Amino acid sequence: MTAVLDPVALAQWMRAQGAQVTGGLSAVRVGQGQSNLIYLLTDEAGARWIARRPPLGELLASAHDVAREYRILHALQDTDVPVPRLVGLCEEEAVADVPVVVMSHVDGTVVDRMDVAESLDPTVRRAVGLGLVRTLARIHSVDVDTVGLGDLASRSPYAERQLRRWTRQFEDSRTRDRPDLEALTALLQANIPPAGDLSLVHGDFHVCNTIVDPATGAPNAVLDWELSTLGDPIADLGTTLAYWPQAGERPSGTFAAPTLPGFPRREEMAAEYLSASGRDGASLAFWHVLGVWKIAIICDGVHRRVLDNPANAATSGVPTPESIQATIDHAWEIAAGYGLAEQPLLFRARNA
Structure with a gap:
């Protein structure tokens, strides 16, 4: 063995x-x-x-x-x-x-490093971004019962399931007390949207989890399905946007490649997905904030695994307490942008 x-x-x-x-x-x-x-x-x-x-x-x-x-x-x-x-x-x-x-092994390029993103022509960068959300719409069009995934997970309301699961993950693997993350959890619990459609949800859909054609930007394969479940498809869009920073935003600990010229902005990504899928984006604010909240919890869990066993560290490095805090701050900024919350500095001043 x-x-x-x-x-x-x-x-x-x-x-x-x-x-x-x-x-x-x-x-x-x-x-x-x-x-x-x-x-x-x-x-x-x-x-x-x-x-x-x-x-x-x-x-x-x-x-x-x-x-x-x-x-x-x-x-x-x-x-x-x-x-x-x-x-x-x-x-x-x-x-x-x-x-x-x-x-x-699927041929193509994984845009998981800045030098890879910088090597792409701006027109290809745009195609990568728009192709990403069009592929997401294809995932959500799969009939889960026909392909044998109808019993993959519970069909109960997805928002409540996600909040329970990731709150438990944070409690089980936390590296320190984070009252601002716990307050963000309470904010999400107070803004749960009505249940939407049910589809296969990838759960971790972002540019680093796809292989693309470097000449055209077309997706050759979607990877890393370990978080997939049944749930609200708009949750996946929220996750994609959570991993998609924009030029002018302060660093949040997420991969910065989408800030390069050519990559579409988040509002264009959302519009492209909604057009391709025919779905309504009324719940997107909740799912976008939850997506960033979940990234913070995932990063804290990665930090815990590396503390416990350094052999788990990826060659690209590991999340740090500072980058995790930056992600939490970004979640508050996204929430404030949607009108769901105060800016993080105001939150801290009020709760100091």
Whole structure:
């Protein structure tokens, strides 16, 4: 049994699934992700695949469930949602101490570093942004019952489920007291919108979780389905906007590439999605604020996992207490922009 991946045992398992693996496999960790660990597998003929496994160390209940992610990817294989082709789900202890999902390697570019974003022509940057939300509309058009995902999660009101789940995640993994985050939780609880449509929700839909054609900006694959569930599709739009900073905003701890010239602004992204999906955006303020709130909680959880086990740190670095605070401040600013709350400095002065 290995603590990460055993390439020899994995190659044997892949051949048993029908994969054409030539010789031995190398496994190298890749990507900027802070959650499940991603490995590029390469055989002696140069063929490539991707393997995903949970992070190392003690995990929160229901977190990093790659078997569930496999189920979702399997259900989407024959839809018009672009996803990698699957090799299978490996649950053999000779390969790893946890389940591992193995899938095809998809050619293209992941816009997960500033130098990658800067290398794109501004017209391609615009296409990346608009293609992102059009793809989101395609995800939300999937009939979950037809593809076998109708029982993926509860169909109870999604906003309440999200608030319960992420409040519990914060309580279970918090690194320090954060009264302004708790106050933001109370603000969200006071502004829960009426339940909307029910669809497959990606749960973490942003530019770093897609592979795009560097020449056209068209999406080649959507990645990282571990947070997917059934819920309100506007929640996904809120998450996408939460990860989409704009020029002129102070840094919030999120990836700054969308501030470069060419990338569309958030209001244009929202309008494009609503046009492509035919949905109403009345609840977007709530879901946008909740999206930033959730990012702060996720980042705090990543910080906790790295404190507990430094081997979980991504090569791009890890969230810091300062960047987490910046994200919380950004959530308050977004809430204030929608008229839901005061600016963060006013909030702090009132609660000092």
